[in-house]
Amino acid sequence: MKKIKQAIAAGVISLAVIFSGGAVLADHGGDKEIAVVNKGDTLYSLAKKHHMSVAQITDLNHLRGTTIYPGQRLILSGKEAGYHKIIAGSFSKKENAEKRAALLKKKEIAAAISTAVIDGKAYYRVQAGAFKDKKNAVKQLEAVKKAGIKDAFILSKEALHIFGLKPGDSYDEIASRMGKPKKTETQLNIKTLYYQGDGAGLRITLNKKDGTIDSLAVYPEYLSPRMFPALPFTRDEVVKIYGDANKTRTVTCYESAKCEELTYQLDHLELKARIDRDQATVQFLELTDLTDR
Template sequence: MRKFKQVFTAGIISLAVIFSGGAVQADHSGDREVAVVEKGDTLYALAKKYHTSIARISELNHLEGTTIYPGQRLILSEDEEAYHKIMAGSFSKKENAANRVNFLLKKDIPAAMSTVVFNGKTHYRVQAGAFKNQKNAEKQLKAVKKAGIKDAYILAEEPLHLFGLALGDAYDDIESRLGEPKMTETSLNIKSLYYQSDGAGVKVTMNMKDGTIGSLAVYPEYLSERMFPAMPFTKSQVIKEYGQANKSEAITCYESAICEELTYQLDNHELKVRIDRDGSTVQFMELTNLIYR
């Protein structure tokens, strides 16, 4: 997951202002605060109003300059509740990680193995639980260290999400964050949302029991990069947002071309990102629950 740095800015900053007059409309749905830019808004005004910095807003929304546009949806903050994972070892050999897992299980400490790829090399990580409550995580960490794993530590990671939308969120949160689509098609419990006329930019499968988001797929080519600058449209933006993938593999696409598929996993949730044959463009991103596959 992305590592955040506190950014301090000082001095007078020159801004490019597109229009004059107007105000921002803030949407407080979910954990991330989203602003819908209106006529006359500037990054300076947004940063001042919401007690943040121009640099921070630019970082969250992949902005290269200070120009913003009416209708643009900007993420202002990123305060999603994190999972506190107990990391009990990282190994280059799968056998060593498996031995660590078995060791912890014999101590009645729940443990599991996951993989992560760094610089093309696969590493096997051992996790001994994940907690939303930090105190519970600290209690588990003490138990792991008492069992003999002295270098265990807590790793805080955000839940997997797409533009701040996570599995289990209400359907209304989609329109609150992305805006009202031009058209919606419904087939059984699957909704296709069209933000442009040429294709569905978002597809969501609803949970039949409570109507919440069961799975979520985003197709960036059918969304406006100008209107949704915080949405990852390139591989580099994906890695900046989510970090290195747990798994990366080459797959066949366009009948004979080779594309790349990145897989992120956290607990029972999985995010798959398909990278086009050009090695950069994001074809789609899909967030699913492994339990219901």
């Protein structure tokens, strides 16, 4: 209820459809719903039951074919944008971005410079506002274009989450989305969850005040891509879900190997995706609340 009140206060209205029957779980962590595939289910039957198309389910879950498996956990609803940003220019040189920002400020339009890494190259973006309500973003875009920036556009960014989970959610929501782990270990306020084999699939840090999630780390190596197809297991899937990173860097990961780290920031959340030395496989995803709750 608290989250609903916050969403209404922010001017965001979302519609949630709760389906009766079957193994459909209401999601409280990412404005999505989960269906657990039962024996005999097909993509066609699930699509028909939940008033979707096969293509929608396939796209949301990164499925490469039409085969699904009992126990598989599928996302059934679309993406929810976290913000609609007004991009008033993207430049390879910072000084050009600064000139564009100065031009906007002369027109009494607030502007800030952010960075984005596209195909390994850093760009400086001029941002003229970010809005929850797309109507307000459209109004701001019109103002920016009247100021002479004809190539300005709206960039919608999905709220940061991992399989619909994010800091601030309750610990119980993990089982609701990911299923009950085979084993759980607890040390102080850190919980380690095992879903298959001996490796930890999730590691959760809980807030000492209210017991909600402060940060969560997911290790795809110890999770099944068959059971969790909507989780990103490769670099390409990370970019497909979250877009271009705010920054990338090369880090030493193990045995002096060089790995890539992608960092995303939106609102008060930060997501780090560590890519293995093969430049393709995701080692881990870590989502953290940057505020001191």
